[in-house]
Amino acid sequence: MNSQIIPNLVNDKGHLMIANLDTLELAKEFGTPLVVYDVERIRNQIRSFKKVFEEEKVNYAVSYASKAFSTIAMYQVCNQEGAYTDVVSAGELYTALQAGFPMERVSFHGNNKSRQELEMAVDHHVGKIMVDNFYEIELLSQILEQKDSHIDVMLRITPGISAHTHEYDQTGQVDSKFGFDLESGQADQALKEVLANPRMNMLGLHAHIGSQIFELNGFQMAAKKLMEVAAHWRDKFNYESRVINVGGGFGIRYVASDQPLKAEDFVRTIIQTIKQESQKYNLSLPKIEIEPGRSIAGPAGYNLYTIGSRKEVKGLKPYITVDGGMGDNIRPALYQAEYEAVLAKDPQAQSIETVRIAGKYCESGDILISDQALPKSEPGDILVMLDTGAYGYSMASNYNRNPRPAVVFCENGQAKLVVERESLTDLVHLDRSYL
Numbered sequence: 001m002n003s004q005i006i007p008n009l010v011n012d013k014g015h016l017m018i019a020n021l022d023t024l025e026l027a028k029e030f031g032t033p034l035v036v037y038d039v040e041r042i043r044n045q046i047r048s049f050k051k052v053f054e055e056e057k058v059n060y061a062v063s064y065a066s067k068a069f070s071t072i073a074m075y076q077v078c079n080q081e082g083a084y085t086d087v088v089s090a091g092e093l094y095t096a097l098q099a100g101f102p103m104e105r106v107s108f109h110g111n112n113k114s115r116q117e118l119e120m121a122v123d124h125h126v127g128k129i130m131v132d133n134f135y136e137i138e139l140l141s142q143i144l145e146q147k148d149s150h151i152d153v154m155l156r157i158t159p160g161i162s163a164h165t166h167e168y169d170q171t172g173q174v175d176s177k178f179g180f181d182l183e184s185g186q187a188d189q190a191l192k193e194v195l196a197n198p199r200m201n202m203l204g205l206h207a208h209i210g211s212q213i214f215e216l217n218g219f220q221m222a223a224k225k226l227m228e229v230a231a232h233w234r235d236k237f238n239y240e241s242r243v244i245n246v247g248g249g250f251g252i253r254y255v256a257s258d259q260p261l262k263a264e265d266f267v268r269t270i271i272q273t274i275k276q277e278s279q280k281y282n283l284s285l286p287k288i289e290i291e292p293g294r295s296i297a298g299p300a301g302y303n304l305y306t307i308g309s310r311k312e313v314k315g316l317k318p319y320i321t322v323d324g325g326m327g328d329n330i331r332p333a334l335y336q337a338e339y340e341a342v343l344a345k346d347p348q349a350q351s352i353e354t355v356r357i358a359g360k361y362c363e364s365g366d367i368l369i370s371d372q373a374l375p376k377s378e379p380g381d382i383l384v385m386l387d388t389g390a391y392g393y394s395m396a397s398n399y400n401r402n403p404r405p406a407v408v409f410c411e412n413g414q415a416k417l418v419v420e421r422e423s424l425t426d427l428v429h430l431d432r433s434y435l
């Protein structure tokens with residue numbers, strides 16, 4: 001039995017429930033593969049983050065990193081909860097706009113924002129641009145000039161911290177494609193350029209060290225580094241940062257061996273570190289911002305699949321194949337990410353075997369779970385993969401021309417379709433005949 005499946009998540013028929021809804025019924029109503037969110041879990045995580053800031057009595061923003069899962073419904077829930085959001089493309093910005101998300105609470109990130117993207121951000125008066133490189137300063141400066149406009153900016157620095165996580169999920173090390181380097185003086189030069197530009201209003205500093213991080217230490221180091229740079233800028237340039245943004249990256253539990261701190265505990269330590277450092281450097285306490293993505297969306301999401309074929313391999317774990325795979329969740333193939341799954345009809349049933357859960361894509365690497373204890377299963381059973389809410393649907397593709405799944409939001413006993421399943425006609429929608 002999966003350690004997360006506690007008895008009150010099972011109904012009187014013994015079926016797994018999500019937000020008090022029977023997962024077998026959800027699969028029947030909406031089909032599989034299906035992405036299901038327990039909306040209350042999204043709300044509760046945002047509220048837990050906000051509570052820490054309020055207890056610590058600091059000015060703050062919880063800015064949902066929407067790359068983890070960017071849909072109209074998700075921005076609407078974040079907006080209802082008073083969160084901010086960060087976007088990294090015109091597509092995410094457009095989705096937030098369609099959701100009616102207040103633009104003043106949007107930050108625009110990215111290490112190669114295009115002219116069109118920056119123009120769109122300026123036209124819609126996004127809250128701030130997280131400036132990443134010198135090319136962007138130049139581009140933004142031209143756009144502001146042309147549009148006779150002004151905008152708030154923050155500078156993203158590379159703090160020189162290598163977080164303990166998958167190599168692809170590290171972003172704060174010196175050799176990173178993101179942000180201004182400190183040692184070589186890039187960050188100082190960027191500050192000079194921004195301060196010299198009357199159309200850019202410099203708010204402060206940002207750093208993000210990576211994703212799915214479990215150690216507190218990396219976040220403490222990042223917070224200290226940001227405050228050290230803030231003190232240096234005050235001393236050298238007479239500039240005081242009003243906002244310090246420490247990014248996201250709080251690790252979540254995917255499998256039993258993952259033992260992360262609660263995401264809000266990471267945040268409390270970050271706040272306390274910034275408080276200490278502001279005293280140490282005699283800086284006034286800045287507004288503190290965080291950008292959690294995975295910790296808000298991940299544990300709230302589930303992928304439902306239908307089991308199909310089975311293949312035995314002598315002396316090895318059998319393959320049990322489901323009707324989805326790397327097209328709706330590339331994380332196992334890309335990062336060797338681990339997940340747990342249960343059978344919807346009886347998540348508490350005794351396991352009888354250890355299997356490999358394979359996807360249906362034409363890639364040997366399309367294995368969703370390489371080591372899953374499972375009760376007896378048969379074709380047609382619904383398999384529920386847990387904690388799939390972050391970077392699953394958002395990284396989905398049409399590989400092998402498989403349509404992307406539908407997404408359903410569940411809350412208060414209601415299941416609402418928030419993203420339709422792609423149809424076969426959707427798949428050829430942009431194709432044009434050659435002959």
Ligand SMILES: Cc1ncc(COP(=O)(O)O)c(C=O)c1O
Nearest residue numbers: 065208211248249291292293294
């Ligand atoms: C700048 C920035 N902020 C926030 C995040 C969100 O990270 P996570 O989903 O791990 O919380 C990311 C992704 O790693 C990011 O690049």
Ligand SMILES: N[C@@H](CCCC[NH3+])C(=O)O
Nearest residue numbers: 169211212331335390391
């Ligand atoms: N897509 C990554 C996280 C990337 C975070 C963005 N910098 C993952 O699934 O782990």
